[in-house]
Amino acid sequence: MSETEFSIGRHCGVTFAGLKPASLVNLRKGDCATLARLARCFRRRGFSFVVLRSSAERQTVYVYHEEKLRQVLFSEEVNAFLAAEGYRYTSVLQAISQLKSRMRGKGDFPHEIGVFLGYPLHDVRGFIEDPHGSILSGCWKVYADPSAAEKEFERYRRCSACICRLMKSGKSLTQIFHVG
Numbered sequence: 001m002s003e004t005e006f007s008i009g010r011h012c013g014v015t016f017a018g019l020k021p022a023s024l025v026n027l028r029k030g031d032c033a034t035l036a037r038l039a040r041c042f043r044r045r046g047f048s049f050v051v052l053r054s055s056a057e058r059q060t061v062y063v064y065h066e067e068k069l070r071q072v073l074f075s076e077e078v079n080a081f082l083a084a085e086g087y088r089y090t091s092v093l094q095a096i097s098q099l100k101s102r103m104r105g106k107g108d109f110p111h112e113i114g115v116f117l118g119y120p121l122h123d124v125r126g127f128i129e130d131p132h133g134s135i136l137s138g139c140w141k142v143y144a145d146p147s148a149a150e151k152e153f154e155r156y157r158r159c160s161a162c163i164c165r166l167m168k169s170g171k172s173l174t175q176i177f178h179v180g
Helices: 003-016 032-043 066-073 076-084 092-102 121-129 146-168
Strands: 022-028 047-054 058-065
Touching: 003 022, 003 032, 003 058, 003 146, 032 047, 047 092, 058 066, 058 092, 066 076, 066 092, 076 121
Parallel strands: none
Antiparallel strands: 022 058, 047 058
16 A cells, blocks of 8 residues: 555545545655545545645645535535635635635645634634634644543544554555445
8 A cells, every 4th residue: 555545544534434524634746646546436425635735745635525515614604704714605616716725825724724624613713813722632722612522533533543454454445435
């Protein structure tokens, strides 16, 4: 198994497993064939792969399930939050396109990316208002309901560990998720 496939499984497996609408993975450039093959196979199950940022050596790939992300982006609260952040969209692709344009700079990720990754809106807002005031840190910085966040972190950890075990035993992502 290539390093690219293992990284995608490790960082995006929770999305393929349906635990969250989207994930990010930072990959070395070069293994375009693996990325294209996995994107093609997972597309059959509603997943898309988008390069959000690219440098000479690395690329940040956003992997999302279109229907799950649609539910997040078009929820009343998230839609209003993103509108206040300057987003204007009528489709998932339009929203991602705007996120991608905000990521073109060389600075940090735009803070609203948290909602695109399925993080709770209250935690995304908390981070924007007070980046150092979190009460718990794990997959994201938590500003409210730490017990729910801890349970979610554990679900993600267990899922990712299981996927990594299967990959280390020789199974490909397409075999694990039956998308071959």
